[in-house]
Amino acid sequence: MLELRRTAAEPTGLVDDPLMAGDVGGAAETVLGRVLDARLARAREVDAVFSRDVAGRVTAFVRRGGKRLRTAFAWCGWRASGGSGDLTAVLETGACLELLQACALIHDDVMDGSVLRRGAPAVHVDLARRHWAARMAGSPESFGASAAVLAGDLALAWADDLLTEIALGSPHGPALYREWQAMRTEMVAGQYRDLHAQATCASGLDEAVTIATLKSALYTVERPLALGASLAGADEHALEALRSAGRCAGLAFQLRDDLLGAFGDPARTGKPVGDDLRGRKLTYLLAVALRLADATGDEEAAAALAPGGAASGDAVERVRAALERTGARAVVESKITELAAMSLRHFGRTGAEPAVRREFAALVERASGTAPQRTADSG
Template identity: 75%
Template sequence: MLGLRPAAAEPVGSVDGALTARDAVHAVEAALGQILDEGLCRAREADPVFAREVADRVSAFVRRGGKRLRSAFAWCGWRAAGGRGDAAAVVNTGAALELVQACALIHDDVMDGSPMRRGAPAMHVDLARMHLDERMAGAPETFASSVAVLAGDLALAWADDLLTETALASPFGVRIHREWQAMRTEMVAGQYRDIRAQATGSSELDEAVSIATLKSALYTVERPLALGASLIGADAAILEALRSAGRCAGLAFQFSDDLLGAFGDPALTGKPADDDLRTRKLTYLLAVGRSIADASGDEEAADALAPGKAPVPDDAVRRMRTVLEQTGARAVVEAKISELAAASLRHFDRTGAEPFVRQEFASLVERASGLTPMRTGEGV
């Protein structure tokens, strides 16, 4: 068993109002360091080769960072519901969320064939290089994809271990675990709908929103907020306000990520800027563009954005970007992001959270929705 960790030397989440979500994230980073060290010890006891070639890579990937938004949103939910004093449970919950996020990213990169993540080679790309360096038999891609799936599974196992221990130590453990169960199922369902849309060539707006909701909005913001609040047994009214706030902020986050996937700068985002367009992935941005083109009778624009054979060449990617600008799709999505972000803040205000907690939440929503710029390495 991992054992619950104390919150940090600093009294994260104390009532003085001077400490912030950033402090909570720092505490999560410290907890993750200990959790990963313990996980590596268990992996070495099980098998040193597995530990060196798989567990070490998972640990390095988690330590490499990301925005840690899920940890911060869990803290906001905890504080909005009246969380005070000992923050060990919310810190451990945040750490568990970062581990399940690692699982999701590793698996997602395999399924999408993405070469980069967080400014470095994706897990399967790194493993393919190891296969070549070690002069192993067989196809490097097959080996790398298989091992990357195992790496993601290991991150999920560590996340489940930690969340289960947190729930078992809480008088509200059943509620906490139910939120976690729902989040994991939604995440997998969203990934399946994403793959299915790719296979069927869907370009429907409703389907794009369903995928964004399941795959991102729920597990990035709504469930972390609810998990944080559930740690102290929040009442139904607070949970409902947090769920509504989280749904809006989570969609804003995903729609912003769609824009980055088409127009982002890899030097700032840590991942390629054209993957979504090159693979004709169904995103809200692409669905909006196709809908506008169809409604206006612009067959040339509709053809440029239509589902079809992927990957598309560089000139077609450039054409898709141009069409998304010319049809006004980019502007429509940017306006929708601002609208969702504003609605999220209104819902969060209904929790009755203290002013500084509302300010913290507003800053997080700004950051998640792309209304403030991201720095290098802050990949999801």
């Protein structure tokens, strides 16, 4: 799935018929690599130290991980809306999405104090280690966090620059840019609502859904589908169907990520397990468990799940046990299956060709973990 087959005579990143080619993943990696190489070369022209420490880490971070789901969903939106021929613009839009994702993850790890991402030290941790190795003055942790913020800012700047270039070169540029503008604001809003929920010890189910939608569902699936569709000049009917499909699939993706955050294997997810539980982050999983504990009068579970609880290892195990005992894990599994099925029904309303519908179904399975492969895109 999504792996381009090209001959040596074909130009890099270009394919005349993506459905005949079979899979665009290889082309997406080629285009992304070309974008990163160009940005890193420009950074070297600006300053060697900045290029080595910041730009180099951003490009390495983007290269080493993620399942490129956002790129694949952008391609599906493009194809579902009649896109054909030159893939360059849609694959470069995918590169923008990967850079935006890098910004979000780098900043998120700083805010959450996460030490591992994509199977390697988080960017702020890696930069703090450089501080120690270089025997710099001051606090390694402060240096690492501050430099990582700049690294995330750089990833966002690169994404914005590239998206602007794409929009200027497309007859559908204004529509494309409107989707991009909305997505950036939604992502920041979701991140703030996440922080706000922690600070206020929120526990409501509606708030958990709002956070999951803004922070993840929209920019993981809904907006990538709409970005691809915009490049193809999609009409409002197609966009509405794609947005509905994307929101359902995006929520399923986030709910799977919540489960993996609580019960996953770090060797497979590439990030620590239990961080959200330790920080009592308001997830749909936690909100469901609190509601079930209250409905059944399970005071022990309610106490373990309550916002503002202790962050010890024993406390995390008690939370995990409460998620199982209340039945919240099973409820969320069922909700994921329901959302994935709804997503496919909405996508069918686009009138996309059968091959594109099959591709979308396979992507939803990967994102939601409803297929035998149970890992989600950890970034």
